[in-house]
Amino acid sequence: MTVATGRALRNRRSIPWAAVPCRPIAAFRSGVIDAVGAGARLVSLFGLADGDRETRLVAVLADDARGELDATSARVEERYPALTPECPQAHVFEREVAEQCAVTPEGHPWLKPLRRHPPDHLPSGRSVPPVDREDYPFFRIDGDELHEVGVGPVHAGIIEPGHFRFHAHGERVLFLEIVLGYQHRGVERLLETLTPVRAMLVAESIAGDTVIGHAEAWCGALEALGRVHKSPRAQAVRAAALELERLAAHIGDLGAMAGDIAYAPAAATFGRLRGDCLNLLLTLSGNRYGRGLVRPGGVAFDVTAEMAAAMVDVLTRVAAEFARAADDCFSAESVQARYEGVGVVPSDVCRDLGLVGAAARACGFARDVRSDHPWGAFRYAHIPIATAAAGDVAARAVLRRLEVERSLEFLIEQIRALPRGVARADAGGPLAPEELAVALVEGWRGEIAHVVLTDERGAIRRAKIKDPSFHNWSALAAAMPGNTISDFPLCNKSFNLSYAGHDL
């Protein structure tokens, strides 16, 4: 990697803010572009107010092969030359910087509002005109035989709000523009300003189906800054909860995909098995999504011996029922015919956009935070990574099936042999002042990244949250051209991206 801080930044190991180099914008720009060109991945790119008028751009890069992270930064005023033309991975990040900090990345090829809100990380000495939230410059294609189909933000089912605009020739989609921001709640400012106990509940509400994943990332960053050490038991319970969340989501999505192609038996069985997984989280934490479980220092609820035995029984039954239903589903010709060749994400698109999670693994990229940047129990117990090559709906479905099977094995093994130790260590210490921590988690959608920077008093100066959906919404837009509009629900479900996680 070409940009170096001198001190190793790793997943959940903080470094002094002073150790993050502040380089001239040209050097920052070429440093990031060269690193990504050499195989690094852009984990985060964001701005924070630095003085009265300036914005500090911070880039966090990952070297997945070596399990290392790196951070670099530059100071800019109202504009700077965009990275995106030479580094497409930066494309959504730079739109976000433009919106949050009112800094223009000049030469950005698709500089449109991302979430449609007034800047919330503006330097104190700057002011900008009010933002018209309804003013969005839609992409247009002209032609007598073309038509546009607009869907949302209110959808024909129970679906989070988003707007999809298809440009179609007959049924064939030429282009899909996805407009988000309807779930924007101002999460980052809340995390930066609320008391710790309240911020924790906001962190659990970044994406309602990824409560454990985001709580784990938030606590990971705070624990690094607070020098908190968790017991092996706490780490194991957290890992188990994360895998339960993955199970519930993957099984539920396999059911929803089956529902979209009217394969009712799998939809019914998977829907029920998803509930079994959620109910295990309920037994453990008192909430079906695991709210209240993950707290700085460990977990607020321990697994009792009876609970562990009962959980293993349920998981063993779920494994058997899942295997039967998945065999039926994936061997049915009608299912194969509907899944194969639909919604293909080409592997070069996956690489250029820096996709993460199952969506990337379905394109052949063996990318998984659990093995690339392992933390907690994942440092000792490895889950083998599954990949598929085709990048279509079938690949994403098969991959999720494999991940369900492997998570079930991992869970049964972990819960049978939970290490000893206290569930929760004392987490009372203050955060180290002027330090930067990065916490990565492999959530069920892919890499979650929380970057937390403290000020000179140890208060949170900047909290940068990235849900995997932030990267992967671009994959859905890239997968649609050439498919029919009627394939959209299936294609969409095969990713099942979070609107809330993107919109923050």
Add this chain to the structure above:
Amino acid sequence: MLKMLRDRWLGGTRTLRFPNGPAEFPERFRGRPTLDRSRCGDDCRDCAARMPSTMLRLGPHGPALDLGAALFSPDEAAACPHGAIAYTRDHRMATGSRGGLVTPTGEVELARALEGRARRLFGRSLKLRSVVAGSCGGCEAELVALGNVVFDLARFGIQFVASPRHADGIIVTGTVNPNMRLALEKTYEAVPDPRLVIAVGACAIGGGPFADSPESAGGVPDGIPVDLWVPGCPPHPLTVLDGLLRLLGRIETGTRGPRARAGE
């Protein structure tokens, strides 16, 4: 095909007997909160300050619980050092008014059945349109779960429909942020009269964990009158179902009781 039928046979019936059978929850389930004033110290202000929500209200007549502001977090109960705040395993807490969610003990008067024409129109067939307006997606996940074979909402004649023109009412989730305000108002206006409005979850009731954000309107705005308030973060599917069935007169009204009348 034969395998599929065999598995279907082996699978048996998985739908809950609710509301005819009991609703069972594990020991740690955080249902309706309670406040035991006899345990209160004289430092309620400190408890309120430690709270991650505004669930604890301090009034001239002493402390009270606002279930609409509750986030059902263990940190809320932990905020009182005397153990005056606790969560019961009672899932029932949907009310017909916002004020009904604020009580000195945590016991609430549960929602009453619709009357007259509305009951005749909606009692056996209720079609709802879901409007998500600035949420985390948690409440929606539970609304989706209501449609699975375990809860099977459709057996009560309740369905989510694809157009407000087909709907008898809307279910609102989320804080109602500026980006969804217009869409919510338009959807509400598009539902023919008489129409119901159901606010589900802490966000739609009062902004939930996002209440202090400039991007939150603090829940369903005044211009949209709410008929049913369902607390939770997110509410358990049975909490939502209990509220809906009470509204439709399919479960008996009562503030508390062991459970819904058997055979109802």
